[in-house]
Amino acid sequence: MTASAPLTTLADPDTPFAVLDVSRSQRNAQRLAGRLHELGVALRPHVKTAKSLQVAALMHDGRPGPITVSTLAEAEAFADGGYTDITYAVGIAPHKLPRVVALLRRGITLQVLLDSPEQARAVTAAAGEAGVRIPALIEVDCDGHRGGVLVDDDALLTIGHELHEADCLEGILVHAGESYFAPTAAGQREAAAHERDIAVAAAQRLREKGMEVATVSVGSTPTAHAATDLTGVTEVRAGNYVFFDLVMAGLGVCGIDDLALSVAVTVIGHRPEHGWILTDGGWMAMSRDRGTANQAVDHGYGLVTDLTGTLIRGLVMTGASQEHGILTARDGHPLPDLPVGTRLRILPNHACATAAQHHGYQVIDSAEPPTTGTAPRITDVWQRIAGW
Amino acid sequence: MTASAPLTTLADPDTPFAVLDVSRSQRNAQRLAGRLHELGVALRPHVKTAKSLQVAALMHDGRPGPITVSTLAEAEAFADGGYTDITYAVGIAPHKLPRVVALLRRGITLQVLLDSPEQARAVTAAAGEAGVRIPALIEVDCDGHRGGVLVDDDALLTIGHELHEADCLEGILVHAGESYFAPTAAGQREAAAHERDIAVAAAQRLREKGMEVATVSVGSTPTAHAATDLTGVTEVRAGNYVFFDLVMAGLGVCGIDDLALSVAVTVIGHRPEHGWILTDGGWMAMSRDRGTANQAVDHGYGLVTDLTGTLIRGLVMTGASQEHGILTARDGHPLPDLPVGTRLRILPNHACATAAQHHGYQVIDSAEPPTTGTAPRITDVWQRIAGW
Numbered sequence: 001m002t003a004s005a006p007l008t009t010l011a012d013p014d015t016p017f018a019v020l021d022v023s024r025s026q027r028n029a030q031r032l033a034g035r036l037h038e039l040g041v042a043l044r045p046h047v048k049t050a051k052s053l054q055v056a057a058l059m060h061d062g063r064p065g066p067i068t069v070s071t072l073a074e075a076e077a078f079a080d081g082g083y084t085d086i087t088y089a090v091g092i093a094p095h096k097l098p099r100v101v102a103l104l105r106r107g108i109t110l111q112v113l114l115d116s117p118e119q120a121r122a123v124t125a126a127a128g129e130a131g132v133r134i135p136a137l138i139e140v141d142c143d144g145h146r147g148g149v150l151v152d153d154d155a156l157l158t159i160g161h162e163l164h165e166a167d168c169l170e171g172i173l174v175h176a177g178e179s180y181f182a183p184t185a186a187g188q189r190e191a192a193a194h195e196r197d198i199a200v201a202a203a204q205r206l207r208e209k210g211m212e213v214a215t216v217s218v219g220s221t222p223t224a225h226a227a228t229d230l231t232g233v234t235e236v237r238a239g240n241y242v243f244f245d246l247v248m249a250g251l252g253v254c255g256i257d258d259l260a261l262s263v264a265v266t267v268i269g270h271r272p273e274h275g276w277i278l279t280d281g282g283w284m285a286m287s288r289d290r291g292t293a294n295q296a297v298d299h300g301y302g303l304v305t306d307l308t309g310t311l312i313r314g315l316v317m318t319g320a321s322q323e324h325g326i327l328t329a330r331d332g333h334p335l336p337d338l339p340v341g342t343r344l345r346i347l348p349n350h351a352c353a354t355a356a357q358h359h360g361y362q363v364i365d366s367a368e369p370p371t372t373g374t375a376p377r378i379t380d381v382w383q384r385i386a387g388w
Numbered sequence: 389m390t391a392s393a394p395l396t397t398l399a400d401p402d403t404p405f406a407v408l409d410v411s412r413s414q415r416n417a418q419r420l421a422g423r424l425h426e427l428g429v430a431l432r433p434h435v436k437t438a439k440s441l442q443v444a445a446l447m448h449d450g451r452p453g454p455i456t457v458s459t460l461a462e463a464e465a466f467a468d469g470g471y472t473d474i475t476y477a478v479g480i481a482p483h484k485l486p487r488v489v490a491l492l493r494r495g496i497t498l499q500v501l502l503d504s505p506e507q508a509r510a511v512t513a514a515a516g517e518a519g520v521r522i523p524a525l526i527e528v529d530c531d532g533h534r535g536g537v538l539v540d541d542d543a544l545l546t547i548g549h550e551l552h553e554a555d556c557l558e559g560i561l562v563h564a565g566e567s568y569f570a571p572t573a574a575g576q577r578e579a580a581a582h583e584r585d586i587a588v589a590a591a592q593r594l595r596e597k598g599m600e601v602a603t604v605s606v607g608s609t610p611t612a613h614a615a616t617d618l619t620g621v622t623e624v625r626a627g628n629y630v631f632f633d634l635v636m637a638g639l640g641v642c643g644i645d646d647l648a649l650s651v652a653v654t655v656i657g658h659r660p661e662h663g664w665i666l667t668d669g670g671w672m673a674m675s676r677d678r679g680t681a682n683q684a685v686d687h688g689y690g691l692v693t694d695l696t697g698t699l700i701r702g703l704v705m706t707g708a709s710q711e712h713g714i715l716t717a718r719d720g721h722p723l724p725d726l727p728v729g730t731r732l733r734i735l736p737n738h739a740c741a742t743a744a745q746h747h748g749y750q751v752i753d754s755a756e757p758p759t760t761g762t763a764p765r766i767t768d769v770w771q772r773i774a775g776w
Binding site: 090118270271287357 | 404405436460478480482487503504506507510529532535538565654655657658661666671672673676678709710711712714727728740744745775776
């Protein structure tokens with residue numbers, strides 16, 4: 001904002017809109033960076049949660065560093081933003097290889113992911129045709145949650161050889177999807193150890209056959225925070241941690257006070273006969289994600305704070321239609337008196353899904369004391385990268 | 389497309405992307421328009437499902453007509469597109485009234501919605517200050533699903549008087565939210581009759597006190613298709629019907645062959661040990677909506693067709709992460725052989741939520757025979773209106 005721009009606060013933009021508390025994001029970023037520094041392993045943050053160059057800068061201390069992306073649109077936008085070391089961590093569809101080659105030709109080191117001999121052949125063929133090296137990671141499954149070959153499957157070697165012969169073998173990638181369902185610190189430590197063990201074992205299996213494995217990549221937000229020994233691992237991927245959310249708080253990976261993303265909404269009505277406060281933030285603003293539904297405490301579509309971020313205890317967003325939210329009080333809590341026009345903020349279940357419903361973030365800094373009344377000042381507006 | 393543009397088909401764009409079958413949308417639009425013509429009542433389609441000027445044109449036979457919107461961003465974009473009679477059907481937050489006044493000053497008849505005396509006072513104050521009439525509809529609740537005053541609540545008269553005195557009273561609006569949970573035709577007919585009865589009774593109550601009620605507005609996709617008598621109603625709102633979806637098919641409002649929206653995805657892997665086919669379409673492409681979870685048949689995140697739209701019987705999208713979909717076979721059905729690179733289409737649970745994950749639609753016409761292999765030709769790309 002220029003010095004002459006009028007002061008805007010969270011009381012100003014029309015609701016609903018996404019709010020990013022930059023000091024919380026910085027704290028979250030520093031926490032994981034510090035941990036991984038102690039463990040002696042590199043961080044390759046996943047930018048799919050925020051999809052923002054400015055948020056990625058927080059994760060890398062202001063300088064472009066290695067990142068993980070979930071779409072080629074992210075890869076292209078981050079390449080435009082000066083990032084040169086990018087892993088596209090979704091199994092490659094062969095028809096997307098021309099965009100991969102185009103990025104490689106721009107000097108971007110773009111790693112692709114695959115878990116089948118067909119994909120490996122498509123990659124080596126495209127590399128041969130284009131005359132470029134396409135660095136490829138083999139996805140190895142550690143817990144049956146998504147893609148990946150099993151570490152003892154001969155397909156690992158078949159794929160490895162196909163890539164190795166064409167000089168496209170970069171390494172191994174493992175993602176502990178099960179860790180999102182491990183509700184105890186011990187369970188998360190176990191998931192982290194298992195993720196590492198499988199990744200290291202897969203790399204070892206390839207190396208024993210004379211193949212060079214430069215990258216051994218693991219990661220998820222829970223395992224990145226739980227790992228105590230990452231010997232043999234070269235890098236950790238995690239993304240959600242820069243925002244955190246109620247699912248992560250439910251797992252104990254963070255506290256509610258660490259949540260950096262929220263959605264500002266306005267009270268538009270009351271149904272006292274049902275115990276409802278109605279807002280103008282429905283699933284279009286929050287997403288349909290109900291990630292805490294299967295946790296010990298179900299937070300509906302989210303918890304409620306006032307505009308400064310102070311939790312309104314016992315108030316939960318329990319219902320959503322497209323542009324309407326329903327807030328109710330948990331058993332034993334009174335329904336607070338929140339007149340029509342009152343602005344609130346909703347803390348989401350799943351930051352990746354909620355952020356995706358918005359085109360950008362109104363940035364505040366909760367470390368800065370409010371300057372007008374109780375509404376935090378908007379210091380900036382950061383755009384998101386959209387599409388595929 | 390210009391005559392010299394290369395032919396593109398659903399085999400061309402990088403997946404995932406939204407596909408709109410224009411002949412199905414036309415057929416759906418004509419079906420409801422025909423019904424309402426027979427019932428002698430006007431149609432005010434809700435454009436929140438498609439958020440597209442081109443789709444709205446299908447619903448109005450190519451000419452701008454009355455519409456319903458869910459955001460002021462839609463109202464502004466449709467005003468730019470020549471629409472002059474718009475109902476913003478979310479309870480008005482007072483801070484949004486300056487944008488309402490700006491539209492009214494452009495000559496757009498923008499009706500706002502409210503259900504409290506506070507909102508009514510905010511509207512009449514804004515009208516007085518701006519020197520414009522702000523036409524307001526009073527939301528009346530018929531089944532306890534969202535906002536609205538009860539028809540026998542004195543607040544109805546209080547709000548009516550406040551608006552009437554300031555010449556802002558336009559009418560009554562009722563929405564039968566319960567109809568989305570009425571699994572039988574009889575239940576939907578009953579919901580439609582009840583929606584009408586409540587709307588007409590509310591209008592009557594105001595008229596008995598000498599207030600003029602020009603608009604008696606009802607609607608939802610199920611009740612619009614179930615109503616048999618709309619005496620006393622002046623207009624019907626419905627939106628989802630232009631696309632339909634698995635939830636509506638589950639209610640029997642349409643058949644699977646009527647679904648006009650789908651998402652094109654590509655097979656990126658297999659996990660035969662789990663019975664999974666993996667695709668590059670996750671919840672980012674489909675939304676997190678699991679609307680059929682509470683219906684008689686749960687379709688997971690969606691049903692699967694080939695690229696021409698032919699259903700692959702027994703195949704269901706049962707899992708989703710951000711950019712990964714998991715397809716599995718229902719009991720008794722074999723898992724089809726779909727190699728890496730195969731393109732499919734997913735029919736969504738909830739068209740409003742799935743469409744919102746995309747910036748536009750690749751338009752096809754299933755009434756047109758395919759011209760290259762089996763991939764339908766893309767005849768156009770239609771953009772969506774985003775944000776609030």
